[in-house]
Amino acid sequence: MRQFSLFTVSLSSLFLLLIPHETPSTVTALYPDLTNTTCKQCAEKSTAFNYDFCTSSLQAIPVSHVTNLQGLALIAMELTLENATNTISNIEKMIGAGEFDPFALGCLKDCLELYGEGVSMLVDSIQVFWWEQYDAANLLLRTVLETAATCEEGFKEKAGEVSPLSVENYDLYQLAAIALCITDLLSPALDSDSS
Ligand SMILES: *[C@@H]1O[C@H](CO)[C@@H](O)[C@H](O)[C@H]1NC(C)=O
Ligand SMILES: *[C@@H]1O[C@H](CO)[C@@H](O)[C@H](O)[C@H]1NC(C)=O
Numbered sequence: 001m002r003q004f005s006l007f008t009v010s011l012s013s014l015f016l017l018l019i020p021h022e023t024p025s026t027v028t029a030l031y032p033d034l035t036n037t038t039c040k041q042c043a044e045k046s047t048a049f050n051y052d053f054c055t056s057s058l059q060a061i062p063v064s065h066v067t068n069l070q071g072l073a074l075i076a077m078e079l080t081l082e083n084a085t086n087t088i089s090n091i092e093k094m095i096g097a098g099e100f101d102p103f104a105l106g107c108l109k110d111c112l113e114l115y116g117e118g119v120s121m122l123v124d125s126i127q128v129f130w131w132e133q134y135d136a137a138n139l140l141l142r143t144v145l146e147t148a149a150t151c152e153e154g155f156k157e158k159a160g161e162v163s164p165l166s167v168e169n170y171d172l173y174q175l176a177a178i179a180l181c182i183t184d185l186l187s188p189a190l191d192s193d194s195s
Contacts, residue, residue: 042181
């Protein structure tokens with residue numbers, strides 16, 4: 001737990017470095033709807049991509065922070081990281097509550113491990129993104145996307161089992177998909193089959 005709140009602290013300071021010091025009005029004039037156009041482009045590339053989720057997640061960030069695609073990608077990665085970190089504490093609570101049958105408990109423990117790996121891959125993806133290694137970031141984000149699917153599928157292995165993490169897995173998938181799509185846009189060579 002402690003280790004995850006430390007992530008958050010160091011990430012917020014990272015975030016401050018990221019924000020260019022431009023006045024909001026200049027930025028609004030120059031970048032009227034980068035969020036919307038990017039979400040639209042991504043939705044056109046993949047049917048699994050949820051446009052409304054994309055705009056509402058990214059619009060939670062003040063527009064003055066979003067000046068280019070790189071900035072938007074970092075915001076998407078940080079939102080994904082924050083989300084996955086919150087989900088880890090939710091899974092820990094679920095495991096602690098003792099309300100699940102042994103099968104579901106096993107799945108929850110698998111998911112906890114998967115999300116732990118997901119969080120470290122997200123930290124790595126932010127790091128390599130800073131070094132402009134967009135293809136390496138792309139690969140990591142693709143694996144994070146699979147994390148969500150793998151966690152969800154675990155519960156489906158037993159007939160009648162309902163995943164208590166469907167919403168969390170959906171959110172992780174959609175958030176990572178935003179970041180993945182933007183790294184695709186930044187490295188045209190990777191852009192051939194992204195769905
Ligand atoms: C972006 O899209 C949202 C919802 O889809 C809409 O409410 C908003 O006005 C759009 N913003 C711009 C600048 O086009
Ligand atoms: C994850 O992000 C989604 C979309 O922004 C939000 O609705 C949800 O509450 C977040 N979940 C957690 C556990 O932080």
